[in-house]
Amino acid sequence: MIQEKKQEGTSQLVVFNLANEEYGVAIGQVQEIIRPQGTTRIPGMPSFIEGVINLRGKIIPIIDLRERFSLVKKESDARTRVVVAEVSSQTVGLVVDSVSEVLRLANEAIDPLPPTITDIDGEYLKGVGKLDRRLIILLDLEKVLTDLEKSTLEKINKTLAEETTSSGGAKKETAAKAE
Amino acid sequence: MTEDMSRYKDMFISEATEYLQNLNKSLLSLEKNPENLELLNEIFRLAHTMKGMAATMGYQKITTVAHQMEDVLDRLRQQELKVAPEIIETLFKALDVLEPLVREIVSGEDKKVDINEIIVDLRMIMEQKQPAAASPAKETEAGTPPDEKKTVSKEGEKKRAQNSVRINIEHLDNLMNLVGELVINKARLFQIGANYKLGALNESLTQLERITGSLQEEVLKTRMIPVSHIFDRYPRVVRDLAKLKNKEINFEIEGSDIELDRLIVDEINDPLIHLIRNSVDHGIETPQERVKNGKSEAGYVKLSARREKGYVRIELTDDGKGMDPQEIAEKAIEKGMMTREKLVLLTEQERLMLICEPGFSTAAEISDTSGRGVGMDVVKTKVEAFNGSVTIETQKGKGSTFIIKLPLTLAIIQSLMVKVAEEVYAIPLSNITEINSFTPDFIRTIEKREVIKIREEILPLLSLREVFDLPSRQYGEEICVVTVEVGEKRLGLVVDSIYSREEIVIKTLGGILKRTKGISGATILGDGRVVLIVDITGIM
Incomplete structure (x- = not known):
């Protein structure tokens, strides 16, 4: 990956919109931005995983960020985009309402997060960037991804546990509980 | 270690492994033809290069051992020493020391392999006859190729080796x-x-x-790489084990140029070694026993590979004592793995296959090479993991043949595309035994499970709609049932319709999709669509 020469004390961000708020991710983590295409559903996955797509021969999962952040659902339209991010050697597509621009933000313009700014769990927020009157929420994609993985596993384990409870009788049930 | 060095490290490891293999191979030939000067030169060159590589990388121990080997080999090729069995034995020992040293680099941990003993042994050889000549001062001379005259075939081989590139x-x-x-x-x-x-x-x-x-x-x-990549190691395995067991064995390899998927070749090594050890240890009788039974003193073991329509067939044949299905069955009962009632239903082949069940071992005594009761089941599991199969042919008193069938490649499989609701799924053809359609009144229910009777056999049914959380539907006029099989287990998968049969390229799902239930991977169809591959073993 070609990295832009870093200017002292600034970060370059890809800015996208999600339910009337602006979010920014480090440009180094974004591989490309594509239009949504037909996904193949993966059974047994949590609802925020829309499915998989074929990106030039590579199969990547598509994650609905609105669903993940428990925001109101929205049908995809002409402005809907998929941000293809590569984080810790994993490639995923994130569905966002629209992508607006790439901008540079001085590090001084980034504030730590006030505790009650959004609905989203504070863990994967790096801070808030101020630009004129705009507020840009900075996402830590690495954290978003590890969190996704965690909740996916939780969901899978839950279904597995449910299955053993429903089919396996009392013995397996207690075993599952003991775990 | 810096990043650059670690890159060279990988290269060193793979090259060193190859050199060790070649050294083993050439030493074996030398043991048979001790007068062959050309072979000696070849071995010397290999040891020399190995030393050079290790020295550049700063692997002290490997350098020291290889250096001592080189000294001994140099004396041999200058004909100051005669090739004697003890010397060859020591050289083999040196290789056995080098191997763990190389592995140590792979794992990155210092296992404290002791090289002193082998160094002393090698020095002892040097001190035979003229101890004064034992100075390691032949560096410059050794750097030049010692013998320009080579046979044509050797030359060709060399060229081929140099024309290949290692690719991740x-x-x-x-x-x-x-x-x-x-x-x-x-x-x-x-x-x-x-x-x-x-x-x-x-x-x-x-x-x-x-x-x-x-x-x-x-x-x-x-x-694809040729199976010689692993086959070449086996003569050494057979030689060592035969020596240990005081047996005499003629080992023959055929078809080592047959090519297989690189991943399969690497994975099939351990199972094959296990089978070979079994043959040498349990299959072949002691020379005395053989003579008593009217056989030649030396046992015969043959490993062969050949292509067979989409498959590679690997056979290991020995002319040893063979196996008795009845004896095996008795043993299984003794171990509580089988009941006499069940046994009656088994065919001869199925009885033989009992040795592949976990916890089975026919060896009366447990030796350190085989007979621990682990092994044959591992062989079978591993081969089946690649959609391959193991069969056994045997005749008591005459010998046994183990037949392993493997697909040519893991990357492409034949599969059946089926439609379930509006979705398309791929089922590997290797798992499918038949496809039938029934009218709904054939379905029976046993313990809340739907089953169907095919040719007097009960086949449990499973709807793919149910597996993949799709809305279930009323059965129409006809039900399409795809019968799949893993080992002895069979299952009838109910699908909406059959779509097509295709050759597909398997792609594994990684990251957050790693643990998807019922799905072993995905593939991309000709029109760019992604289709999921059903994990038959997983839904059984």
Whole structure:
């Protein structure tokens, strides 16, 4: 990956919109931005995983960020985009309402997060960037991804546990509980 | 270690492994032809290069051992020493020390392999006869090729070795992906050509189609390596074990140029070693026993590989004492793995296959080479993991043959596309035994499970709609049932309809999709769509 020469004390961000708020991710983590295409559903996955797509021969999962952040659902339209991010050697597509621009933000313009700014769990927020009157929420994609993985596993384990409870009788049930 | 060094480290490891293998091979030949000076030169060169590589990388122990070997070999090739069995034995020992040393680099941990003993042994050889000549001062001379005269075949072999490049399998996968994309995009262009009636475009696209076809084939070929990659190690295994067991064995290898997927070749090594050890240890009798039974003193073991329509067939034959299905069955009962009632139902082949059950061992005494009751089941599991199969042919008193069938490649499989609701899934053809359709009144229910009776056999049914959380539906006029099989287990999968049969390229799902239930991977169809592959073993 070609990295832009870093200017002292600034970060370059890809800015996208999600339910009337602006979010920014480090440009180094974004591989490309594509239009949504037909996904193949993966059974047994949590609802925020829309499915998989074929990106030039590579199969990547598509994650609905609105669903993940428990925001109101929205049908995809002409402005809907998929941000293809590569984080810790994993490639995923994130569905966002629209992508607006790439901008540079001085590090001084980034504030730590006030505790009650959004609905989203504070863990994967790096801070808030101020630009004129705009507020840009900075996402830590690495954290978003590890969190996704965690909740996916939780969901899978839950279904597995449910299955053993429903089919396996009392013995397996207690075993599952003991775990 | 800096990043650059670690890159060279990988290279060193793979090269050193290859050199060790070649050293083993050449030493074995030398043991048979001690007078062959050319072989000696070859071995010397190998040891010398190995020393040089290790020294550059700063691996002290390997350098020291290889250096001592080189000294001994140099004395041999200057004919100051005669090739004697003890010397060859010591050289083999040195290789056995080098091997763990190389492995130590792989694992990155210091296992404290002791090299002192072997160094002393090697020095002892040097001190035979003229101890004064034992100075390691032949560096400069050794650097030049000691013998320019080589046979033609040797020359050719050398050339081939130099013409190959090591590639990370990941790059090959990427190439595969890109070629696949090329094919898809070509299909789109075809469509445009048809829509706008552009004859000239279609013509050149036909040309492009041929090129992409050959390209795909070539890329697939790059994943293949000859089985000699592992076969070449076995003569040494047989030799050592035969010596240990005081047996005499003629070991023959056939078809080592047959090519297989690189991943399969690497994984099949352990199972094969296990089978070979079994043959030498349990199959072949002691010389006395053999003579008593009217056989030649030396046992015969043969390992062969050959191509068979989409498969590679590997056979290990010995002329040893063979196995008795009845004895095996009795043993299984004794161990509580079988009941007499069940046994009656088993065919001869099935009885033989009991040795592949976990916890089975026919060896009366447990030796350190085999007979721990682990092994045959591991062999079977491993081979089946690649969609391969193991069968046994045996005749009591005459010998046994183990037959392993393996697919040529892991990258491409034949599969059946089925429709379930609006979705398409791929089922590997190797798991499918038959496809039937029934009217709903054939379905019975046993313990809340739907079953169907085919030729007096009860086949449990499982609806793929249910497996994949799709809305269930009322059975229509006909039910389409795909019978799948894993080992002895069978299951009837209910699908909506059969879609097509295709050759598909398997792609594994990684990251957050790693643990998807009932799905073993995915593939991309000619039109660019992603289709999931049903994990038959997983849903059984």
